[in-house]
Amino acid sequence: MNDTPVRLSLVDVFGLGLVGLRTRPLRAVLAALGIAIGIATMVVVVGIPASSQQALDHQLSALGTNLLRAQATFDQVTQKLPPVPEDAAAMAARIGPVERTSAVANTHARVLRSDRIPMEQSSGLTVLAARSDLLPTIGARVASGRYLTDGTSALPVVVLGDKAATRLGITEIRRGEPAPTIWLGGRWFTVTGVLAPIPLAPDIERAVLVGWPAATTWLGFDGHPTVVYVRAQESELENVRAVLAATVFPKNPARIEVSRPSEALAAKRIAETTFSGLFLGLAGVALLVGGVGVANTMVISVLERKREIGLRRALGATRGQVRTQFFTESVVLCLLGGLTGVALGVLAAASYAATRDWPATIPPTAALGGVGSALAIGVLAGLYPAIRAARLTPTEALSAP
Structure with a gap:
């Protein structure tokens, strides 16, 4: 009898990561919405000031800076x-x-x-x-x-x-x-x-x-x-x-x-510095809120799915496979929320710029940074819940109420 654990392919890993999302779609949507709001906020607080700054740059440049x-x-x-x-x-x-x-x-x-x-x-x-x-x-x-x-x-x-x-x-x-x-x-x-x-x-x-x-x-x-x-x-x-x-x-x-x-050029450079500081502060707060929400969701998911974890361990799943399942679930959840948040943020920033007759300026780093931040949040938020799930023994998990 071969006791060597079966190695999971990337398709299998992704499929396992979607199990929790498919069985609890409402909770998954709400958790993804939390991260989407955080990423959208980041894109908006970068996009709107960037559009405003672009309009200001055009006005100051027209003066001859x-x-x-x-x-x-x-x-x-x-x-x-x-x-x-x-x-x-x-x-x-x-x-x-x-x-x-x-x-x-x-x-x-x-x-x-x-x-x-x-x-x-x-x-x-x-x-x-x-x-x-x-x-x-x-x-x-x-x-x-x-x-x-x-x-x-x-x-x-x-x-x-x-x-x-x-x-x-x-x-x-x-x-x-x-x-x-x-x-x-x-x-x-x-x-x-x-x-x-x-x-x-x-x-x-x-x-x-x-x-x-x-x-x-x-x-x-x-x-x-x-x-x-x-x-x-x-x-x-x-x-x-x-x-x-x-x-x-x-x-x-x-x-x-x-x-x-000219003083107009000095004012233009001061505005660029001020806007940059504002971007970092507001974006950091938004991402922190989203990350805490996802971590909370994943911890609760582990607590509620102890029997599922115990059953998988009893059927031969290794600690690493259980850890990978919950880790992948967190990353997929945050990635979906991140993509949604970027789309919402771009739409909101462009719409606001249009109402003010500003050129719609969404820095590519904001969109790419939003997706990258979502992945990073997924890794950090899923790390502890995944380790906690992997530490559960089959008897402990199956005996949970």
Whole structure:
């Protein structure tokens, strides 16, 4: 007679793990529901703040959190602005993480609403020579009319910043009507556009923008930029800032003042840190509650099924097989609850994001972590009940009331 115990296949082990779930379906559903609620809570508390953070990131990025401003400073010795190279913007574009560059220059011209106004009563607005690629670089847009193009930059036309337009009384360019004009540099210039507010570029809001070639032709502009705008990758912003002055003006970098990363970028990074801490705290509480519920269910299951355990032991089942049965049952129970919880959590987080007009953002780590956490909970919650069941002797189990 062969006393060697029969080795169970994976199919047999899985089948044994489902015995308790099939014989007590209501209890299994309630236990799985407990772990599902815990996992769903984890996914929700990760998904909703992640969606909110994504929406916040979009809003802050739209303001230009990755925008740097390199400005030439007044030289006290020469009493002039330093002659920054004409191709300074192109030089800055060679820095690896830089995505866009553009430049403006102060022409020192005076602008009037009409040629009847005395020159000493000028509006006090700055007249800047601007390139046609300025708007996408600083994240600005046209509120009315149109911006300078490569074709119109050589013509006597201007675009007004938001505050400059208000001061000059030209806040809108109406189609079908003659375009308004202003007196600039001793001649009339046609206003073709008005910009929307630019919170991170107030100097542009208070400026009258003239095409680079037009400023050279009619305003005596020498071609040297005074401000270079650089948009770079956020993760490399500090590194770009460190080399920007020497790049745009290698002759004398000390005469270039580079702006610090905006407060909006700092706020964005603080929000990311705050949200990360919130994720870990809430998810941990939810998983702890679910794990305690499953462990409690498995312990009660062992107590109620002593006769079943005793009968299996009397028929030749080994301690290891009994241990495997209850251990597998716990893992399968938690896995089913975990999959259900992930599905419910994703649905709830996506639905809430849709009601707030946020982009639905469910980090893959949340879904995979939910399933992995459920398996881990199943292992931990089933370990003690499985060991306890395996320690029962056949006589002890069969004599239980």
